[in-house]
Amino acid sequence: MKYTLSVLVENQPGVLSKVSGLFARRGFNIDSLAVGVTEHPEISRMTIVVNGDEYIVEQVEKQLNKVIPVIKVKVLQPEAFISRELSLIKVNCNTKQRLEIMQIAQLMNAGIVDVTTNSLTLQLAATAEETETCIALLHPFGIKEICRAGTIALEKGSGVTAPSGKK
């Protein structure tokens, strides 16, 4: 099962290596990890997707809390958060195929960010599942390159994961 964690950390050098090292050391499997600064410049948010069971995710949460620059760890409840993944997909495309691919792009809410005579690059911001679907639809044309950023997530509703210190 996949779990999505929202982790607020102090925005300082070395934090990423402390967190990723912890995962490697304790044998936790990271599906994806995305990090970026928050509305407070001194705080970054990491969105981590881990693969595991309840025991693993509890351990991940507790061990992350022990990392000193980690301010808050929240395991997001399924259905209670919005998640997006950004992808750039470069696909083979001759003039005849262009229209068809543009239709797929429209269907999937993807933008076209680069065109050449024999390729087309799509930009997609979607859930992990939608991204998989889009890739599957483009597959028959021949995918040249894919670049996917890790999942980012926020809780639904007006509430926030505030840096109020650890539990």
Next chain:
Amino acid sequence: MVSGAEIMVKCLELEGVQIAFGYPGAAICPFYDFLYQSNIRHVLVREEQNAAHAASGYARSAGRPGVCIATSGPGATNLITGIATAYMDSVPLVAITGQVNSELLGRDVFQEADITGACEPFTKHSYLVKRAEELPRIFKEAFHIASTGRPGPVLIDVPVDVQQAEIPEFHYPEKAAIIGYKPRTQGHALQIRKALEAIEKAQRPIICCGGGVVLAGAREELIAFAKNSGIPVCATMMGIGVIPMDNPHYLGMIGMHGRTSANRAMKEADLVILCGARVGDRAVSAPQQIAEKAVVVHIDIDPAEIGKNMPVDVPIVGDIRIVMRALADQVKNTVPQEWLDQTLGYKKTYPSRGEPRTDSVEPRVFIRDLSPMMQDNAILVADVGQNQIWAARNFNVKEGRFLTSGGLGTMGYSIPAAIGAKLAKPHRQVVAVCGDGSFQMSMCELGTLCQEGVAVKIIIMENNRLGMVKEFQDRLYGKRYMATVLKGDPDFVKLAEAYGIPAARAETNEEAKQLAARMLETDGPFILVCAVDPDVPSI
């Protein structure tokens, strides 16, 4: 103007540091130059690992963080085993390393080692200082982090140019303000209630006392809890010394090398109250089995320990001392007499082993003889190997301490740790028990011992073997003694003489007893070598 190096020394002084253990080199020279003018006593060790071990022995005895210092590169990497040893036993250390010039970082220049990176898994936290202005905050945080919550080592790596940098003024913060670090100390009242209910319901309860009880200074509270509840107590190796061996409720040490009485009681219990014990595999080999049969209450200041190795029914996160006090005050004695008779009966069923010998020193008997000869508040430091198990199982800690490397099992720990312990408690007897193998891992520290005039007594169990490994080979590897026979060892008595340390060798239990008396009467250090039969078992 004030330099980074001066700030570092000032921070140590303001933290009340009186002793630091270290070994210099080019990258830490500016700091040493200011240490020269300070009242802080610097103990020059003979190898950096031992600076960390000595700081550990000091910290555990003094109850405040120990400080160790090394230079960049090899000095820093030599520290690693000592830092890892402290980490595994949750000992508060502040380790300071010199680093190459910050502008050269990452270029593999002479004596550059990424020590914060290398120590990442073994430190509670670490800092690579980039600017002298950060030093006061970092030192304040380091001491705070090392000594609060679950204690542990903190590393501060300071590039030489940061030590040399001059800044306009020095201001030491009053408090560390770390938003993400607020250890919980008060146990949750509801959880304590649940624990009390579980105790009331239990027919066969047991308390398992770990190193966390010692770290929390909760000895009195735990004894009160045991007394008021009437529940029998066992201990992990790190929990030895919390309850005196002759306490009628004490069942002994659990684990692979533990007492059968304690292990049986753990297996048969229907309620296990874990106090500051992390359920390591040497202490509890089959935690799942125990948890299947028993309700488990786990008290620890580190929430991550609860449920890590053993499923837990009643978790209590908090300072053991506070939680124990609450439990001791509210608990009623509801332990069935039957269970007490049964478990305390095991103590008679499985008595201590070994008979006095005249062809060699029977080490288990000798430790039992030594025990009452020592002062009530003595500190015994056991090394690693059979010698450690002989000491752990047979030495009766009354008001004193039992120190050993329980978590990492680092050979060579005892002598430097004993030096640190003696410097922390100069008026107490401090005795190190080690093997002939482990002695040779840190015998260079005899130099430190003489230089500092530290009255540490050392007992060497000389079996000419890496005894504990040999024992594994006896049992599991068809007596194929690969690399466990120690040949070419020096005459340890003569070696001691070369250092000017009085020494003697015992070849019977009677002799060992007499020489131990002489050892304890002698002012200053003493080395007692005991000739031990290599076939004596650990337990």
